[in-house]
Amino acid sequence: MIKVEDLYKSYGETVAVDGISFTAEPGRIFGLLGPNGAGKTTSIDCISGVHKPTSGRILVGDLDIVRNARQAKAQMGVVPQEVALYEEVSARENLHFWGGACGLRGADLKSRAGEVLELTGLIDRADDAVKKFSGGMKRRLNFGCGIMHRPPVLLLDEPSVGIDPQSRVRLLDLVREQASAGVTVLYTTHYMEEAESLCDELAIIDHGTILADGSLDELRSLVGEKDMVKLTGTFDPAEVSRALGDNLPEIEIMESDEAALLVSMSDAAGNLAALLGVLQENGVVLRETSVRRPSLETLFIKMTGKELRE
């Protein structure tokens, strides 16, 4: 289990994490979903003991990461955002190094490295230098290093960024297998679809704070049954706001500028004609219209007032 209570972390003037709390349970995948600079890596670094929190408390199982750093760290496997591998040596040697650093020795170290090479699908390339690996293979090996000592808690910081679709599928399956085996998994990502397909529990984070959290169903229920409609064209935002307010007050404007309008409305299919009619009567020139069903993405927009920045 990981329990984070009111965690703050600032770097000088920059507040990277601004009071977050959550609990990740064994056997489940807890996702931290947020855009660049949201505070995901800072949170992971505080939990893994790389950085000391400015304030707040982090428990790994019963162990406080600040007071019982050594024991708490031994419970955790960390897969960092930046791949941390020795390029000049083989995959197997990298695993031996990381396993050794976590206390594995002798026959156990060797057999575990073999097991992890099988698991990650790298056994055929086990003795090749890592510098000859593709990005996806390095990502899988990076993951393998994190699980060498069979940690009951696994922290994964955007482990699938920049990998090919096949490696991604394999990596996500590996993460699911860890959770099925009872491991507590904390997984950060800025991929909406990944969060939706992988995580049992999710917190949406931006600017160092958690905007919403819960199971996928709980989060979806926050969106309600409203659809999102995105329109592009030429708009006068003040005029749009007045026209919709007067004629269709049930429609909520989420984002509005000269080139695009994003609204939240119930039964978009049935009510779209009325919306387009009001806009056109008020001088809007429309180019494209798209309707999105309620999803995590719509929740994210509702919470932050913007689309997930890449």
Ligand SMILES: Nc1ncnc2c1ncn2[C@@H]1O[C@H](COP(=O)(O)OP(=O)(O)OP(=O)(O)O)[C@@H](O)[C@H]1O
């Ligand atoms: N070592 C540091 N010194 C100063 N500021 C930092 C440092 N590390 C992170 N920050 C700042 O803290 C904030 C959160 O950064 P963090 O790396 O935690 O975000 P992130 O969610 O992991 O983003 P990304 O998706 O880009 O990896 C950002 O404003 C960042 O500039």
Ligand SMILES: [Mg+2]
């Ligand atoms: Mg990061």
